[in-house]
Amino acid sequence: MTSLVSARGVSKHYGKVCAVDNVSFDIENGRIMGLIGPNGAGKTTLLKAVLGLTDCDGDLSVLGLNPFRQRKELMQNICFIADVAVLPRWIRVSQLLDFVESTHPNFSREKAEGLLAKTKVASRRNSRVRELSKGMVTQLHLSIIAAIDARLLVLDEPTLGLDIIFRKEFYANLLSDYFDEERTILVTTHQVEEIENILTDIMFINEGRIILDTSMDSLGEDYVELLTAGEKADEARRAGPISERDVFGKKVMLFEKPDRARLEQLGELHTPSVADLFVAKVKGASA
């Protein structure tokens, strides 16, 4: 399998601050990779490097291209929606479609019109972006992106500031309208719970370093959450959990590479949520 994105020893410094520190990873074709990290962890810097918006040290290859040096070629096969990459407020919906159609070789006007017809933007083709609600702007942006036959879609906090209904709809549309085996998505968000069921892979980043890089399938094998109490909790603690918290008087412990047979004796086992695993990993890394 070929890597769509391949990073080897990638670093990025802003003056003395090291935003991304010697990071290596691969993203393979047809995957949905979630990049999760606290504020200031280096997520956005890493995405910017992938998008060729910033230079970096080390070897970074996206679709076999050097993203910073070969931006124009890259942009024909890569799309991105970022909370900061907002649509210009003065432009009319129809003008926006005209412009993308005339500048993007892989854009299908027909497909974009079809997708827009299903949204509230359909009746607002002469409206300017500033006259649309934030939800409608996101629908518009996603419709345009989904109509571009690109191999990699990068989403940086795409649903920031949207209400829950639009957020759910956004990811549902993303899967139905955009995603297929030929396409790859790299997404970052704070609302991990909302995307963990669509991810195939996950990467945690903290203080510029990758602290977890795994597929969702192996996540369930590698990590387990134990719900226990009393003396069993003391025994479980000796097995070396990476985190422990209290829930309604019971103990919830998270184990890495668990001895399932032994833990099953001590209480209920669950697959941990990405959010809990993330908190455990970040706390563990900084402890």
Place this chain on the structure above:
Amino acid sequence: MGHQLALIRREIWEHRAIYVTPIAIAVIVSLISLAGMVTVSAFDKEVHLALFSASNIAGDAERQAALTVFFLGTSWVFLFALAILTTFYCLDSLYAERKDKSILFWRSLPVTDAETVVSKLLTAVFVLPLFTVAAIIVTHLVNLVITTGWVMAKGGNAAHLVWGSVTLFDNWAAALVVTLASAIWMSPLIGWFLFVSAFTKRAPLLMAFMPLIIIPIIEWIFFRTKLFASAVFGRGEMIPLFREMDFERFFDEDRMMVNEEVVSLLSHIDVGGFLLSPSVWVGVIVCGLFATAAIYVRRYRDES
């Protein structure tokens, strides 16, 4: 180059002042000239057709000269507005996209930074002047129609007195050449404004003009010279486009009386001399350097 038309169309969508300004001035100039005729008719019954007939204007050539001067006067209003419009357009063109944060969207499309900056440069140097020339032509036509109505209402022969007295195409060709040449001649400033627009974090107008004021002061303090000021602020008057303009000769009564010559603005314009003038090309090069710097800033600056 394939994207240039789409990019320039985008500029016109975004900066509606490109066509609204010339239209507004066309309307104002036409209204003023209409009001002028109404006023003249109302207060001074003596004037009547005298303005256009032979009683106080010697002959066809002099009438022609008078109309040409009127046209020239209105054209200067448009040129003055164009200068202001171009300044604000350039200063906004690479600043607004950063201010409203749409720059990352534009950069997510397969359009290079060079293509984008070049489209803004082409818009400033060619598209804005062309809209202005179109407005000048429309204004002339509207004013000729108004004048025709006035002359006919007074019982005059408009076909002869008005339409026979203007060298329309000569006037229009001159307007086109002067407007485009002025934009090319002032292109170093256009380049500088584009660069400031790409570079500054705030207040592009201030950032663009502050050096133009401070540098001459420093130069005067240290060298007691005014080279920078005369090169920048004097440039507008030094455009090497016109043959020696002799206004006395332009209105030479003897020449006009005998109708020897047709009044021609174009005959005063020397396009070849303009294109061969080193100072034109030095300006174009300076403009190119600033535009290149603007491309570099848009391409390599990390906005975060």
